[in-house]
Every structure is written in C-alpha cells, then in structure tokens.
Amino acid sequence: MKIFRSLGVTLIAGALLTGCTNYVGAADSKLISVKDLTQEKLLTVQDRTLPAVKLTTKDSLQAEMNTLRSRLVISQGLSSHKQVAFTFDDGPDTHFTNQVLDILKKEKVSATFFVCGNNVEAHPDVVKRIDQEGHSVGNHSWNHPDLSKKDQATVNQQISKTNDAIQDAIGKKPTLFRPPYGARKGGIVDGEAQKLNMKVILWSVDTLDWNHKSKDQIMEAYHREFKPGGIVLQHSAGNEGLKETVKALPEMIRDLKSKGYEFVTVDKLIGVPAYQ
Template sequence: MKKDQLLTRRRALLAGAAAVAAAGTAGVVELAAGGKPARSAPPAGGSPAHPLPQKPSAYRLRPLTGYGGAPRAPHGTPVRHKPLMEVPARGRTMVLTFDDGPDPRYTPHILDTLREYDVRATFFVCGEQAEWNTKLLARMADEGHVVGNHTWSHPLLTRLSRSRIRSEIERTSDVIEDAYGEPPQWFRAPYGVWNRATFQICADLGMDSLAWTIDTEDWTRPGTGTIVHRVEHGAAPGVVVLSHDAGGNRSQSVQALRSYLPHLLDSGYQLTVPRRQYV
C-alpha cells in the first residue's frame, strides 16, 4: 500500500506535464516538465534579463565502452555503446543531477532549495546510503524528483565480475523501488566508467545510462564561487550538470546551488528531468 501511495503521489505531480522537446531518434532523451517555472520567462524578443554564456560545454566524460550497435533487451531498453550525454537542445533547458547520496546532512538542504524555486532534479543514489535514508527517497518521490541508480557501494565496475556488477545494481534498484515507489529508469556508473557488461545489465533491468556535460568537480571542494562559475559559464541548452550531495563535506555544493539556481532561472533556463521515449 505504501508503495502504491508513493507511486500515485509521484504520478500526480508529473501528470499533465508536457514534453519540452520531442525526441526525434530512438533512445534520445526527452524533457519532462517538472512543474511551472518558478521565475518569469525571458522578456519579449527572447533576450534574458541576465544573459549567460550559450556556447556548448565540452563533454568531459570518456567512458570505457567497446560495445557496438544498440540491440534491445527483451523488455525494449536499448543496449548502448555509450551513455546519453545531454538532452535535446531545443529551448533553454538544462538538467541538474546529484550523485552519491542521499546524505541527511546535505540532501535535505538541496531539496529545500529545489522546492523553494519549484525545480525538479535527478538524484543518482548509492544503495548503501539509500538503505539508511529511505525517508529522503520518499520525499524525492513526493516532490517530483527522479531517482536513479548509482550502484550499491560506488565501485569501479570495470574491475568487477559480471555477477558482482549485477548485484551492485540490483540491490540498489530494490531499495529505490521500496522507498521511492517505483524502480529506477536511469543509471550512472561510478567515476563515469561504463563497460559492455554494465550496459547489457542495465538494459536487462530496464535502465538507460545518463552521463553529464558540466562537471562541477565539487567533490574537490574548490570553493563555492568556483562551483557557481563552472555551472554558469558552462550553461547552455541541453547540458546535464554533475554535482554531489554526499560522499564528503558537500556544504559548498549546497551553497553553490542557492547561488546559481535563481540566476539560471532569471536567465530563462528551464531546469527539468530526463524522460525516455523510444520510437
């Protein structure tokens, strides 16, 4: 019953949300609106009040793949040879993602900020963290966020056997489904390192792989101002921002979000969550 209630609440939050960008090819990421923009749209003429750079960000991730073609698992999820790296660049849309949580010291503050500005984000959680913080996953469901799988213990998957990879991913999916109300549809490999077995297992479990285009490198604690600069300087239609809400002291990440989020919204960006569509 609890799971059904969570799923009902989550679907109600997202019900009626129109896709911001249509997926034109198989397996491309579509945008699902995560509620009304908290800030006003750009003024007439299309120029934002506080423009930010519009050049595309460099793709920093270099996954270890080596698996050609894109056959589909029995239930229809493609087996990829590389992760999805961005969302369609139609409109001023971006995706915020947070890895390694949830952490009761930092995740609630991030959720508070997102709720204040009526923005939805994607959280890639580790099972061993999620197991002890299931109430935070339930809150993510209640507030319309997407929860993805980031393995159980954050290992380097290329050093594990196929059975160990499956165990890392399956255990985390089970925790997410119990607390969040539905199984995850998205997976992100620790350290951004995928391999053939990982793509195949994720497809078999009904998940797609999402990477990033802006790496804040907040885990190095470079300073709040540096994190803000990396996001605002790299902002462009279609980018996916990588930050962290756990795995260390993430106070800089919390403060940086409070700074760059209203700036992005004032500049006309729509912060949304990924949605899959296959044609």
C-alpha cells in the first residue's frame, strides 16, 4: 500500500481509529479508499476538523485560578491545591503578634496579617517586622467597627486611612481587605473595596479563638472545617484568651506539614499581587 507523507499523523490516526487499513480519513470524516486518493483529496482530508482536544490538567488549573482571581469576594483557594493560608486579625500589638511571628519564623511558615490602622500607627515597628519576615499585610479597617452599619463615606475613610498607615509603615499599599466580623451587608463595603482596587477576603475556617476558646477547641474547629485551599482565621491581638492560639498554632502547623501542605500568603493563594 502506498503511503502519502503529506497526510502525516492525520491519516495514520484515522486508519487506526477506524480499524481500517484500506481507507483513510479523519476520525469523524467520510472515509476515502486508498486507491482513489488524489492530491486534491489529500488536501481535503488534511483540512477536516478533528475532534476538540481536551484541556490538560495544567490548563484546567489555570482556568480555575483565573476564575478565582476575577472574584471580588474570596473565602477559599482552589480545593485542588494542597495549600493553606493562615491569617491573623486585629493586630499588631507587642505581645501576641510577636509570639505568633516567633512561631512562624521558627517553622518557616508564611502568613497574612490583617491589621487595624490605629494599631499600625501605635506599633509601626511590628508591622515592619511582619513585612520583613516575608508575610503579607492586609487591611482590617481603622478601629474595627461593624462597617455594614456605616455610611459610604465612613467605610471609605476606614479603609483608606488604614491603607495610608500601612503605606507609611512599610512603603506599600495593600490589595487585600478583610471587613471586621466579615460584615458587608448592603453592598457598600464591597463597593468601596472595589473602588480602592482591593479584594475582600473572608475565610473558610473560623477557629473562634477570640472567644476564649481552649487549644483543644481551636484544634477541633480546625479539623472540622479545614479542606485544601483553606483560609484559616485566627487573631494576633485582643484578649488574654489568645494565649491558646499561641499554643494551638505549632500543633496546627505540624499537622499540615505531615500532610504535605504548602503554607502561602493569601495573595499567593488566589494569584493576585499583595500590594498596589
């Protein structure tokens, strides 16, 4: 049987797919007898549309990431990635924030700190330490009000003033904003964040550590709610109950390391820049 090189893989694939050696053609086309082939028919066969190629795993993941980063409000990374983002709210202070930073440094773990502007103003050196040790700094309002009960001007001021304080401390303006209590009813909070080119970051795991939970209760919440791509909500300033957060954190890290998780900042988890 004479074989035409110009057909290449198309003819071979067509013959193999049909299980036929006396006819050639694309898998979904009308077959042509080998003995009847002409140059015109060869070109016709080559130009026929082959079945659509399925996306590779890499392409699928990229498409998922593109969809994720396009969202304004995000509470979870990709469930297909063994990644985790630890987040710490309400700081900085000179007590619990430094203890958390010491643990993260020892364990070589990156995290995201959603800071309040008034605390940034009071403790700029701690914010600088957060940044210098490779963590991301996000905005958590100026003084932690329920923004869903505030008017548009107040919401804008709470976010903008905190951005300015962070920029004064580390020379960078954040892209990540977490509303206090996660409160954003009515659309004003989301709208002002969008105007300021910021993402609204919520969470998928709430340890409730602010509410005087024991280490065991914190770990129970973590085990119950965590899944791949998780954003874990904890605190690094507030009441003395956070001593239990400091106790639970190393245990949480060891558990995730044993399961092969990568620790990333929220910006890396969702594929956006940390700063504007």
